[in-house]
Structures are given as structure tokens and as C-alpha cells.
Amino acid sequence: MSATLACPALFISAPASGQGKTTLTAGLARLHRRAGRRVRVFKTGPDFLDPMILARASGAPVLSLDLWMVGEPACRALLAQAAREADLILIEGVMGLFDGTPSSADLATTFGVPVAAVVSAKSMAQTFGAIAFGLARFRPEVPFHGVLANRVGSPRHAQMLQEALPADLRWLGHVTSEATMALPDRHLGLHQAAEIDDLDVRIERAADALAQTALADLPPPVAFSNPSHGESIPRLLEGRHIAIARDAAFSFLYPANIALLETLGANVSYFSPLANEPAPASADGIFLPGGYPELHASTLARNTQSANSLRAHVSKGKPLVAECGGMLYLLDTLTDAEGTRTPMLGMLPGEAVMQKRFAALGMQQIDGAHGALRGHTFHYSRIATPLAPTLTARHAQTGAPSEALYRHGSIAATYMHAYWPSNPAFAAALFHGTAL
Structure with a gap:
């Protein structure tokens, strides 16, 4: 009842x-x-x-x-x-x-x-x-x-x-x-x-x-x-420390995603690449959300303390999850809509170029070993990379292939903004760095 x-x-x-x-x-x-x-x-x-x-x-x-x-x-x-x-x-x-x-x-x-x-x-x-x-x-x-x-x-x-x-x-x-x-x-x-x-x-x-x-x-x-009872979510990230980039360049965060990490047992903290803050060395996983790296590219390129901490994290095989703008930050270069080309972190092979009009828009679903993870895409950039997709999302209504999810070492990167509560097990797998 x-x-x-x-x-x-x-x-x-x-x-x-x-x-x-x-x-x-x-x-x-x-x-x-x-x-x-x-x-x-x-x-x-x-x-x-x-x-x-x-x-x-x-x-x-x-x-x-x-x-x-x-x-x-x-x-x-x-x-x-x-x-x-x-x-x-x-x-x-x-x-x-x-x-x-x-x-x-x-x-x-x-x-x-x-x-x-x-x-x-x-x-x-x-x-x-x-x-x-x-x-x-x-x-x-x-x-x-x-x-x-x-x-x-x-x-x-x-x-x-x-x-x-x-x-x-x-x-x-x-x-x-x-x-x-x-x-x-x-x-x-x-x-x-x-x-x-x-x-x-x-x-x-x-x-x-x-x-x-x-x-x-x-x-x-x-x-x-009033639902009589909710589905119990196992604490799949119990005791793990997840550090999240959060500032004007990386701000596209669903409050429900953060709440899910905590429900899964994670300890969540924040750092600012724009302020040249290092990602904490104690972090078991890092999340680089979407935002506006193209508006702050020159500052991000200069901030070596943040960059070096991300490189050190990945060099230890620890998971780093990057969405949209967070993925652009990891590429070799980012070119803005006026043609200015800025070196980025070089942690993912490839380059991104901003467009005058949006390059992709719509609801997305990505299917993996843990089932379907839902979200959306909305971006004005295009990337060129030699990486082959590990998984490919599909459009919610048409089923047409859409955004790629790339794995490169311990990095998982995609244009898709995922709504993690749609599949907590998939979200946890991203931060464990296990098979998707």
C-alpha cells in the first residue's frame, strides 16, 4: 500500500x-x-x-x-x-x-x-x-x-x-x-x-x-x-574517495549523481583545475564533468599543478571518468570557435574543435555489461581521435548510433552526460575501472 x-x-x-x-x-x-x-x-x-x-x-x-x-x-x-x-x-x-x-x-x-x-x-x-x-x-x-x-x-x-x-x-x-x-x-x-x-x-x-x-x-x-518502499542500493563504492573537478570550467553536475555516489558509500571531495588545485593524491577515482573548458583554455593550459596531479593519478592505474568538457581537457589540443588552438593535457590522443552550431543534441542510452545507462548529449565541439570506441550510445527515440565511450588506460571518456541513478551498478563500475 x-x-x-x-x-x-x-x-x-x-x-x-x-x-x-x-x-x-x-x-x-x-x-x-x-x-x-x-x-x-x-x-x-x-x-x-x-x-x-x-x-x-x-x-x-x-x-x-x-x-x-x-x-x-x-x-x-x-x-x-x-x-x-x-x-x-x-x-x-x-x-x-x-x-x-x-x-x-x-x-x-x-x-x-x-x-x-x-x-x-x-x-x-x-x-x-x-x-x-x-x-x-x-x-x-x-x-x-x-x-x-x-x-x-x-x-x-x-x-x-x-x-x-x-x-x-x-x-x-x-x-x-x-x-x-x-x-x-x-x-x-x-x-x-x-x-x-x-x-x-x-x-x-x-x-x-x-x-x-x-x-x-x-x-x-x-x-x-508515496512509494511504500524504495529499492535498496548496494554500497558498491564503500570507503572509496571520489574527487570531482568543480569550478566555472567544470560545473555540469547533477545533484542526483553526487547523492548516488554517497549512497553507494563513496566519500566525495572537490578540487578546482581553474584555481590550479591538485586532485587529492588519496583519491581512488576522479570525475571531470562537462562545462566550459573552451572559455578557460589558456588558464587550464598554464595550470600545471592540476595537470600533473591528474597524470599522476592515471599513472597509478586509478580510474578517471570524463564527460564532454572534461574529455576535451584531456585531449592533445582544443581549438575554439575563433580558431585559437590551445594545448591541453595530452592524456587522451586526439583534438577537439569548437563549432559555430551544436554538433549533437538528444537523449542517449549506452548499453554495457551492467545494463543500460541513460543520459543526454549537447555539445558544440567535434573531436578527432585514433581511439576505437569501447561502447557506443544510441539515440533514445531512433536507436541510431551516437556518442562513443572511450577507454584509454584507466580513463573512461565520453560526450554523453550520464544520469547515474538510472544504473547505479554501471556508475560504480566506472569508478572501479572494471569492465563496462
Whole structure:
């Protein structure tokens, strides 16, 4: 038997990316936090950047929800845990409401979370009503809460937008165009939270703007089922020390991955290659996550103390796991989008070149001796290497071959960002350096 837990919850979605979902979700989280409520925010799909912003706004870690990558049972357990601890649950969608397989609409419908649609009304008038109508009616089973107009030019503009709505669609209000509230972005998405000097000021402005709207009202409670018992995870990394690179160059970390390492029994510590900190000699395994090594290539190339510690680690046959940007750091050279070529660590044979457009995007699954490990890929670089893949991931929907996983000595490297809780045994094998 499983009990149910009721907690007010709202799903923030939009007709497309770039409508202002993250800014307004962050503002809403901060608004309720200011009111003394405990707010838990989730992000739909694979994302490292938006959760950094949302964690700052809410004061709590932001975990991923995805029916494929995380899985419905795990999503259900995460929501139930949040319902036990929080006064409000917010879920930010990904892209547009119906984009992707599975989509934000699928997630909202599965758990009965009402959808508030954010629509950028810039350069738009009555068509706003048609877009809102389509979002609300395209799939009638999707629980629809209402629509908020973003980037509104004037009170008269807001009036026109509201009048264009069908009478039975809830108008949640509007937010004006405010550049000092918007969040800056770059090629992989929003800037990292630590890089936005006035982030809290921007979040506060968003909260103030939303305080004048019906979106500020506490949404209705949603009943989340409470799993009667969770699957026991064996402590496959008991007593092992895993050191993780974490700074502005290496920051793409799922909080759920770190939590899994600890659940598996590992002792986790951090070091910064950008600050030329050595990886601890006591580490049994090292993780180099993705990030932006291309923005810091010259600094990384100069920081010999970090580099030498990684070489010493691998020379002892200890496992080193590298994802995406972490893999680029290990190559012979890295060439940025302007053509500047920088020597990297030379621990993996090959070179990487940044592209003007993304080179790969999508959900991935890699199958090995321990079963399937799920994750995603999103990168703007291409690599050339003489290494042959040990394993090759496949695209989640099409099954087409995709990212390679390379083994070179004790190094395991791939473009795929893995969601380790999807297969704890596979994750543990990576850090034991055993057969995959």
C-alpha cells in the first residue's frame, strides 16, 4: 500500500524556449520563499544551467524530472519526498509544452500537476489568445491552470492580450519587458549562476513583478503517491574517495549523481583545475564533468599543478571518468570557435574543435555489461581521435548510433552526460575501472 501526500504544485511551461520560463520560475520561487514557505523546484529534462539559477532562488537543490532519463517510478519518489518536506512544489518545463518525447505535457499529466503557460507577448496582440487556446486545448487531458503574458509593453497592451483570451481560460496577469530582470545566455544556455554578479537582484525584481499577478497565489494541492518502499542500493563504492573537478570550467553536475555516489558509500571531495588545485593524491577515482573548458583554455593550459596531479593519478592505474568538457581537457589540443588552438593535457590522443552550431543534441542510452545507462548529449565541439570506441550510445527515440565511450588506460571518456541513478551498478563500475 502507498499513501498519498498533498502539496500545492505548479508546472511552469511555455509555447517554446526563450519565453522567460526560468526567470519567472526563479522569481516565483523567491516570492514564496520570502513569504516563509519551503519551496522545492524541479527542472524537466536534462539541464545543468537552469537548476543553478533555480537553486539560488529557492535555497534548495534542484533535481531533474524526466519520464525517460529519470524514469516514472523515480520521478514519483522524488515528488513524494518533496511533498513531505515542502509547502510548494514548482516544476519548470523544457522547450515548449508539447516538445520532445516524452514532453513536459506528458510529465504534468502523469502526476496531475496544473500547467501555467508563460507566453512572451513581445510583438504580439490578439494572436496571444490563439496561442493560449492551443496550449490549453491541444491535449484536453493536460491539467491547465492558466496563462501569463510576459514582456508586455504597456497597460493597454496587457488589456488587449487579456481580451483576446477565451472566457474560460484563466488570465494570470502580465509582466512587463524588463531587461534588468532577464538572465544572460551563451551557446550552451544561460550563464552559470556564479557568473551573474547581480543574480539575486534580478531574481528579486522578478519576484516583485510576479507579486502583482495571480500567479503569486498558492496553487491548489496535488496528491502525490508515496512509494511504500524504495529499492535498496548496494554500497558498491564503500570507503572509496571520489574527487570531482568543480569550478566555472567544470560545473555540469547533477545533484542526483553526487547523492548516488554517497549512497553507494563513496566519500566525495572537490578540487578546482581553474584555481590550479591538485586532485587529492588519496583519491581512488576522479570525475571531470562537462562545462566550459573552451572559455578557460589558456588558464587550464598554464595550470600545471592540476595537470600533473591528474597524470599522476592515471599513472597509478586509478580510474578517471570524463564527460564532454572534461574529455576535451584531456585531449592533445582544443581549438575554439575563433580558431585559437590551445594545448591541453595530452592524456587522451586526439583534438577537439569548437563549432559555430551544436554538433549533437538528444537523449542517449549506452548499453554495457551492467545494463543500460541513460543520459543526454549537447555539445558544440567535434573531436578527432585514433581511439576505437569501447561502447557506443544510441539515440533514445531512433536507436541510431551516437556518442562513443572511450577507454584509454584507466580513463573512461565520453560526450554523453550520464544520469547515474538510472544504473547505479554501471556508475560504480566506472569508478572501479572494471569492465563496462
